[in-house]
Amino acid sequence: MTAKYQIGQKVAITPVKNRHLSPRDSDIKPYEGKIGEVIDYYWIRPNRGEVFYVYKVRMETDRKEVVVHEDELD
Numbered sequence: 001m002t003a004k005y006q007i008g009q010k011v012a013i014t015p016v017k018n019r020h021l022s023p024r025d026s027d028i029k030p031y032e033g034k035i036g037e038v039i040d041y042y043w044i045r046p047n048r049g050e051v052f053y054v055y056k057v058r059m060e061t062d063r064k065e066v067v068v069h070e071d072e073l074d
Contacts, residue, residue, distance in 0.1 A: 001051045004070055009038045011057060011073045013066070028068060035060050 005011055013031040036057035044052045053070040 003041050003043070003053050005038050005041065005053075005055060005073060007038050007040060010035055011038055011055075012036075013057070013068060014072060014074045016069075016071050028066060028072060031059060031066055036066070039065065 012033060012035055013028055015028055015032055036059040038055050039058050040056040042054050044054065046052070054067055055070065055073060056065055056067050057073070058065050
Protein backbone atom coordinates (compact mmCIF):
# COMPACT_ATOMS: atom_id res chain seq x y z
CA MET A 1 0.00 0.00 0.00
CA THR A 2 1.38 3.39 -0.95
CA ALA A 3 0.75 6.78 0.61
CA LYS A 4 -2.34 8.55 -0.75
CA TYR A 5 -0.78 12.03 -0.41
CA GLN A 6 2.73 13.19 -1.32
CA ILE A 7 5.10 15.83 0.06
CA GLY A 8 4.21 19.24 -1.36
CA GLN A 9 0.58 18.33 -2.05
CA LYS A 10 -2.18 20.70 -0.85
CA VAL A 11 -4.77 19.02 1.39
CA ALA A 12 -7.81 19.99 3.44
CA ILE A 13 -8.36 18.83 7.02
CA THR A 14 -11.62 16.87 7.29
CA PRO A 15 -12.14 15.15 10.66
CA VAL A 16 -13.68 11.70 10.69
CA LYS A 17 -17.30 11.73 11.90
CA ASN A 18 -18.16 9.84 15.09
CA ARG A 19 -14.56 9.48 16.14
CA HIS A 20 -13.96 9.38 19.87
CA LEU A 21 -10.79 11.13 21.01
CA SER A 22 -8.39 9.12 23.08
CA PRO A 23 -5.88 10.79 25.41
CA ARG A 24 -3.16 10.39 22.75
CA ASP A 25 -5.22 12.08 20.00
CA SER A 26 -5.42 15.83 19.73
CA ASP A 27 -8.49 17.72 18.62
CA ILE A 28 -8.04 19.00 15.06
CA LYS A 29 -11.37 20.84 15.06
CA PRO A 30 -9.66 24.29 14.86
CA TYR A 31 -8.19 23.19 11.50
CA GLU A 32 -11.36 21.66 10.05
CA GLY A 33 -11.88 22.79 6.45
CA LYS A 34 -8.54 24.61 6.30
CA ILE A 35 -5.88 24.02 3.67
CA GLY A 36 -2.31 22.97 4.33
CA GLU A 37 0.66 21.40 2.61
CA VAL A 38 2.02 17.92 3.31
CA ILE A 39 5.60 18.37 4.52
CA ASP A 40 6.29 14.79 5.61
CA TYR A 41 4.59 11.46 6.18
CA TYR A 42 5.24 8.24 8.05
CA TRP A 43 3.82 4.75 8.01
CA ILE A 44 2.92 2.55 10.94
CA ARG A 45 2.41 -1.20 10.82
CA PRO A 46 0.58 -2.20 14.02
CA ASN A 47 -0.21 -5.73 12.79
CA ARG A 48 1.01 -7.92 9.98
CA GLY A 49 -0.70 -6.88 6.75
CA GLU A 50 -1.90 -3.49 8.10
CA VAL A 51 -0.25 -0.20 7.14
CA PHE A 52 -1.44 3.22 8.29
CA TYR A 53 -0.08 6.57 7.15
CA VAL A 54 0.15 9.72 9.24
CA TYR A 55 1.02 13.08 7.73
CA LYS A 56 2.69 16.24 8.98
CA VAL A 57 0.83 19.18 7.44
CA ARG A 58 1.85 22.86 7.57
CA MET A 59 -1.28 25.00 7.68
CA GLU A 60 -1.48 27.93 5.25
CA THR A 61 -3.16 30.35 7.66
CA ASP A 62 -0.77 30.29 10.62
CA ARG A 63 2.13 28.06 9.38
CA LYS A 64 1.57 25.68 12.31
CA GLU A 65 2.37 22.03 11.78
CA VAL A 66 -0.20 19.38 12.67
CA VAL A 67 -0.04 15.61 12.45
CA VAL A 68 -3.14 13.88 11.08
CA HIS A 69 -4.23 10.43 9.98
CA GLU A 70 -4.74 9.77 6.29
CA ASP A 71 -8.53 9.50 6.72
CA GLU A 72 -8.61 13.05 8.11
CA LEU A 73 -7.37 14.54 4.82
CA ASP A 74 -9.06 15.34 1.56
